[in-house]
Amino acid sequence: MRYLLGFVTCSLLVLGTLKAQTPKNSSATDIYHAIEKLNFLGTALFIAAHPDDENTRLIAYLANNVKARTAYLSLTRGDGGQNLIGPELRELLGVLRTQELLAARRVDGGEQFFSRANDFGYSKQPGETLEIWNKEAILGDVVRTIRKFKPDVIINRFDHRTPGTTHGHHTSSAMLSFEAFDLANDANAYPEQLKMTDTWQPKRLFFNTSWWFYGSQEKFKAADKTNLLHMDVGTYYPMLGKSNNEIASLASSQHLCQGFGRLSTRGSEDEYIELLKGDLPEDKSNIFDGIDTTWKRVDGGEPIGDILYKVQENFNFKDPTVHIPELLKAYNLLQGISDVHWKELKTEELSAIIFAISGLHLEAFTQTAYTNPGQEVEVNVKALNRSNIDIKLKSVFINDQKVAIDNEALKNNNLVTKKVDLNIPSATDYTSPYWLIEKGTLGTYKVSNTDLIGKPETPRAFYAKFLVNIYGTLIPITRPVVYKYAKPDKGEIYQPFEIVPEATASFADKVLIFADASSKKVPVTIKAHQDSISGTIALGYGKGWKLDTDTQPFSIAKKGDEQTVYFTLSPPSTENESSISPIIKVNGKEITKELVTIAYDHVPTQTVLLPSEAKVVRLNIQKAGENIGYIMGAGDEVPTSLEQIGYNVQLIDPSTITKESLNKYDAVVLGIRAYNVVDELKFKQRFILDYAKNGGTVIVQYNTASRWGAQFENIAPYDIEISRDRVTNENSEVNIIAKDHSLVHFPNEIDENDFNGWVQERGLYFPNKWSKEFTPILEMHDEGEEASKGSLLISSYGKGYYIYTGLSFFRELPVGVPGAYKLFSNMLSVGKEKVETKVKIKG
Ligand SMILES: [Zn+2]
Numbered sequence: 001m002r003y004l005l006g007f008v009t010c011s012l013l014v015l016g017t018l019k020a021q022t023p024k025n026s027s028a029t030d031i032y033h034a035i036e037k038l039n040f041l042g043t044a045l046f047i048a049a050h051p052d053d054e055n056t057r058l059i060a061y062l063a064n065n066v067k068a069r070t071a072y073l074s075l076t077r078g079d080g081g082q083n084l085i086g087p088e089l090r091e092l093l094g095v096l097r098t099q100e101l102l103a104a105r106r107v108d109g110g111e112q113f114f115s116r117a118n119d120f121g122y123s124k125q126p127g128e129t130l131e132i133w134n135k136e137a138i139l140g141d142v143v144r145t146i147r148k149f150k151p152d153v154i155i156n157r158f159d160h161r162t163p164g165t166t167h168g169h170h171t172s173s174a175m176l177s178f179e180a181f182d183l184a185n186d187a188n189a190y191p192e193q194l195k196m197t198d199t200w201q202p203k204r205l206f207f208n209t210s211w212w213f214y215g216s217q218e219k220f221k222a223a224d225k226t227n228l229l230h231m232d233v234g235t236y237y238p239m240l241g242k243s244n245n246e247i248a249s250l251a252s253s254q255h256l257c258q259g260f261g262r263l264s265t266r267g268s269e270d271e272y273i274e275l276l277k278g279d280l281p282e283d284k285s286n287i288f289d290g291i292d293t294t295w296k297r298v299d300g301g302e303p304i305g306d307i308l309y310k311v312q313e314n315f316n317f318k319d320p321t322v323h324i325p326e327l328l329k330a331y332n333l334l335q336g337i338s339d340v341h342w343k344e345l346k347t348e349e350l351s352a353i354i355f356a357i358s359g360l361h362l363e364a365f366t367q368t369a370y371t372n373p374g375q376e377v378e379v380n381v382k383a384l385n386r387s388n389i390d391i392k393l394k395s396v397f398i399n400d401q402k403v404a405i406d407n408e409a410l411k412n413n414n415l416v417t418k419k420v421d422l423n424i425p426s427a428t429d430y431t432s433p434y435w436l437i438e439k440g441t442l443g444t445y446k447v448s449n450t451d452l453i454g455k456p457e458t459p460r461a462f463y464a465k466f467l468v469n470i471y472g473t474l475i476p477i478t479r480p481v482v483y484k485y486a487k488p489d490k491g492e493i494y495q496p497f498e499i500v501p502e503a504t505a506s507f508a509d510k511v512l513i514f515a516d517a518s519s520k521k522v523p524v525t526i527k528a529h530q531d532s533i534s535g536t537i538a539l540g541y542g543k544g545w546k547l548d549t550d551t552q553p554f555s556i557a558k559k560g561d562e563q564t565v566y567f568t569l570s571p572p573s574t575e576n577e578s579s580i581s582p583i584i585k586v587n588g589k590e591i592t593k594e595l596v597t598i599a600y601d602h603v604p605t606q607t608v609l610l611p612s613e614a615k616v617v618r619l620n621i622q623k624a625g626e627n628i629g630y631i632m633g634a635g636d637e638v639p640t641s642l643e644q645i646g647y648n649v650q651l652i653d654p655s656t657i658t659k660e661s662l663n664k665y666d667a668v669v670l671g672i673r674a675y676n677v678v679d680e681l682k683f684k685q686r687f688i689l690d691y692a693k694n695g696g697t698v699i700v701q702y703n704t705a706s707r708w709g710a711q712f713e714n715i716a717p718y719d720i721e722i723s724r725d726r727v728t729n730e731n732s733e734v735n736i737i738a739k740d741h742s743l744v745h746f747p748n749e750i751d752e753n754d755f756n757g758w759v760q761e762r763g764l765y766f767p768n769k770w771s772k773e774f775t776p777i778l779e780m781h782d783e784g785e786e787a788s789k790g791s792l793l794i795s796s797y798g799k800g801y802y803i804y805t806g807l808s809f810f811r812e813l814p815v816g817v818p819g820a821y822k823l824f825s826n827m828l829s830v831g832k833e834k835v836e837t838k839v840k841i842k843g
Pocket of ligand 1: 071
């Protein structure tokens with residue numbers, strides 16, 4: 001790196017579940033731990049594909065036992081996963097999982113990086129992954145991270161040699177790392193990056209293996225381990241009062257939206273890593289063996305090391321301030337070295353240690369969570385020296401605005417408070433995750449500002465820059481301007497301070513289904529982010545659609561309050577897919593974004609600006625039956641979707657199911673993974689099957705085989721075996737094999753076109769064996785694989801019907817895929833053609 005940040009932006013590592021915005025207090029042991037890390041000049045990078053792929057045991061071990069600077073490069077932000085704690089999916093889930101990774105790193109002591117790769121969904125082969133990701137771009141991101149972070153050792157979570165045995169993203173992460181290891185040092189590779197950083201050659205590349213990759217513990221025991229390093233990562237840290245495994249478990253437990261909250265493990269634990277590139281260390285328990293990790297590796301570092309090793313050796317836990325003169329000497333020597341990388345890094349660490357020893361508390365906070373460009377906001381600046389050290393505050397700037405402080409002496413325990421009215425320039429960018437600002441592709445986020453690539457989050461817009469004079473040495477430090485407040489039921493809370501538009505608008509439903517020609521009232525909710533705001537709102541809409549009025553006025557008195565206006569939207573006469581989007585006009589500005597807030601206790605609150613949009617779909621859909629009972633499984637939006645096409649859907653509490661209670665329904669649907677997550681069903685399954693036998697229709701959506709459990713061997717009235725078969729390509733060809741079955745004719749005619757426009761996948765966990773009573777309806781397969789007929793199975797049972805389907809209706813219905821609606825309507829209507837009360841639905 002040829003540029004200097006100039007100001008320290010980060011503080012001491014402290015173990016514990018701190019939010020990023022909360023000021024850190026460091027005990028003497030924390031400070032000692034930081035000095036140990038200051039004196040270890042080795043760097044390790046762990047590489048995998050998703051949030052939660054990382055081995056927190058190994059990261060915690062490297063960061064806390066070896067004391068190495070350690071980071072995790074997660075190629076994706078986990079946008080494609082599921083969310084067990086809230087409604088965020090896709091990009092918003094990626095924002096949440098990014099913060100969960102940062103929370104995990106605050107616990108295990110690592111740092112966090114990302115590439116521009118989007119977690120677009122499951123892929124079986126790395127070839128498919130790399131095509132969708134744009135291999136050149138993502139490989140470049142890995143190269144860039146290596147060049148900037150300058151790791152001595154790289155550890156892959158996955159094996160680059162075994163494509164097809166795990167998620168394509170996993171193998172791809174290892175393949176890209178394998179290639180990038182050499183490319184990072186090749187000046188001809190990605191030369192544009194060399195304006196901002198230098199080439200770099202890591203010394204060793206490893207694969208973090210385990211017995212699992214060998215098939216069994218026995219096979220692993222017998223395997224040749226010449227190239228394997230072995231570490232016991234169960235080590236206990238008396239200074240921290242925790243074992244490495246406890247730290248690792250706590251870090252993993254930050255992945256709450258993945259349901260990773262777990263018990264701590266304790267005791268000895270073996271970790272193996274296999275050498276892929278570089279020389280084999282002599283000491284096979286030390287990945288840095290033979291690599292100089294002392295101050296001697298830095299030109300001019302030796303005299304700095306002489307001072308700092310002594311401080312470490314003689315550390316005074318009762319009164320660490322005695323070390324300040326020596327630390328300042330080292331600080332001044334450090335400013336004279338020419339190696340910018342180490343100078344910047346170690347200056348940051350050393351400054352943080354000096355400030356921690358002084359008990360120096362510096363902060364700048366607002367009393368509002370957000371404001372708009374062009375506004376003024378009051379910022380409180382507080383400075384406190386909690387030691388006898390001679391400290392003066394030379395100056396404080398918030399961005400370029402000077403705070404009225406001039407060489408003010410900070411006397412022991414005397415709080416200095418200043419207030420400043422900060423002007424927010426009208427050109428200030430709105431706060432939002434940088435990778436979501438431009439429209440990317442399915443596989444890659446678009447980031448025009450290449451400086452940001454790799455960073456976990458958007459740098460804050462406003463920083464307080466403190467210039468501190470300690471015994472004549474000037475040390476700069478920055479703190480983000482934060483929002484601080486107290487909640488009676490939670491205590492003191494620090495939150496990011498955000499810049500948002502004056503007003504934003506959103507639709508309650510992201511997809512509106514028009515089942516026939518009737519018009520619908522569309523509510524649009526405007527939220528004010530400024531007091532006493534008024535303007536107009538219009539709706540953009542597509543050809544063939546009609547609105548009752550072009551624009552409507554709005555007026556909102558208080559910031560944070562909302563107003564809902566209604567437009568009446570009429571669909572075209574024939575089937576059609578389009579979108580609508582609100583346009584707010586206020587103060588001469590046009591705003592088309594919606595503001596989403598992601599707030600949880602375990603991560604800092606996030607605000608995300610997204611294009612505000614709703615999909616509108618005109619269908620021509622028929623249905624039979626009215627009343628649907630829905631037993632929710634792991635959570636899906638299918639009930640809302642069915643209501644959109646006119647069904648009356650009731651959620652059924654499984655504990656209330658009795659012999660007769662289901663009889664009032666025309667069909668009973670089980671939500672995704674119901675048998676995996678709803679224990680109560682094992683007692684109620686007989687009633688559900690009896691309901692079918694007596695003339696009802698039971699539809700079971702996908703469950704996973706792994707947690708099937710013996711108690712559910714009667715999940716269906718006849719034998720059925722769930723496999724791991726899935727069809728991940730959402731465009732793969734679908735053949736209707738039961739051409740005469742009423743399921744593809746009544747009340748809607750289904751043909752191959754109804755499988756156009758599906759998203760993410762066809763389906764998952766298809767049965768691969770079933771009893772002869774079942775009729776398979778469809779056939780489909782991914783490229784190069786055998787056809788699966790298990791995606792949609794139906795059997796009659798007594799007077800009724802039983803349907804098992806692994807088709808991903810839970811993904812298709814919420815995004816308004818017409819064919820998926822028609823097929824689902826047919827499933828609900830099965831057997832009802834005999835009934836005279838066939839009704840055409842109303843919108
Ligand atoms: Zn993964």
